[in-house]
Amino acid sequence: MDFTVARRRMVEQQIAARGITDPRVLSAMLTVPRHLFVGTGLQSHAYSDASLPIGEKQTISQPYMVAVMTAALELKGEERILEVGTGSGYQTAVLSRLVKRVYSVERIPILASRARKVLDQLQMSNINIKVSDGTVGWQDQAPFAGILVAAGSPDVPKNYLQQLDVGGKLVLPVGDQQHQVLTRIIRQEDGTFKREQLMDCRFVPLIGEQGWLSDAVT
Numbered sequence: 575m576d577f578t579v580a581r582r583r584m585v586e587q588q589i590a591a592r593g594i595t596d597p598r599v600l601s602a603m604l605t606v607p608r609h610l611f612v613g614t615g616l617q618s619h620a621y622s623d624a625s626l627p628i629g630e631k632q633t634i635s636q637p638y639m640v641a642v643m644t645a646a647l648e649l650k651g652e653e654r655i656l657e658v659g660t661g662s663g664y665q666t667a668v669l670s671r672l673v674k675r676v677y678s679v680e681r682i683p684i685l686a687s688r689a690r691k692v693l694d695q696l697q698m699s700n701i702n703i704k705v706s707d708g709t710v711g712w713q714d715q716a717p718f719a720g721i722l723v724a725a726g727s728p729d730v731p732k733n734y735l736q737q738l739d740v741g742g743k744l745v746l747p748v749g750d751q752q753h754q755v756l757t758r759i760i761r762q763e764d765g766t767f768k769r770e771q772l773m774d775c776r777f778v779p780l781i782g783e784q785g786w787l788s789d790a791v792t
């Protein structure tokens with residue numbers, strides 16, 4: 575399989591055709607080899623229009639969703655970004671191409687170490703990964719110009735609002751464990767927060783102190 579051709583088709587047919595126009599986002603997604611972030615048995619599906627299993631009951635996000643969330647941060651290149659839910663590391667790699675530094679938190683150690691390995695192989699050196707409960711953010715490194723949360727939260731964790739820089743953008747799915755709304759929150763100069771609903775979505779649960787207690791559906 576020619577992964578370069580498959581990747582170009584993915585960007586043209588799944589992402590650009592659905593209205594993502596930021597040339598930097600399109601270019602990052604053209605260059606990050608998504609097939610390296612899934613198991614060898616799934617590589618032939620790596621550029622399909624779908625999320626895929628990565629083990630531990632978790633998924634690599636659908637490429638279009640990665641593009642929507644990344645574009646919603648409106649990145650220019652000099653930002654320091656917090657990502658919650660490293661998962662496979664694919665979204666981390668896309669962000670790495672677009673900002674100065676990515677701080678990524680994953681609660682499942684084996685996923686964090688697999689992601690680290692692939693990102694190191696790709697020589698992406700502007701990424702810090704920590705195994706921890708990402709619902710509390712990353713206080714030592716705050717404030718962030720952007721926070722991207724790749725798991726569904728019952729509400730907006732307060733720590734994210736506190737760790738957002740003025741003008742900073744928080745993008746996260748908010749809702750129950752079956753259905754969420756992708757939400758963008760922007761910290762205004764006067765200290766208030768502007769909240770927008772971007773689209774319906776469905777993510778695995780954000781589990782932690784300020785998220786869900788577990789992934790057992792109630």
Ligand code: SAM
Nearest residue numbers: 634635659661662665680681708724780781782
């Ligand atoms: N964007 C990732 C990718 O492209 O592979 C997919 C992320 S996956 C949908 C969600 C991830 O969030 C899972 O790996 C899960 O373990 C992680 N997660 C859930 N709750 C978390 C928490 N409180 N802190 C850190 N990671 C968490």
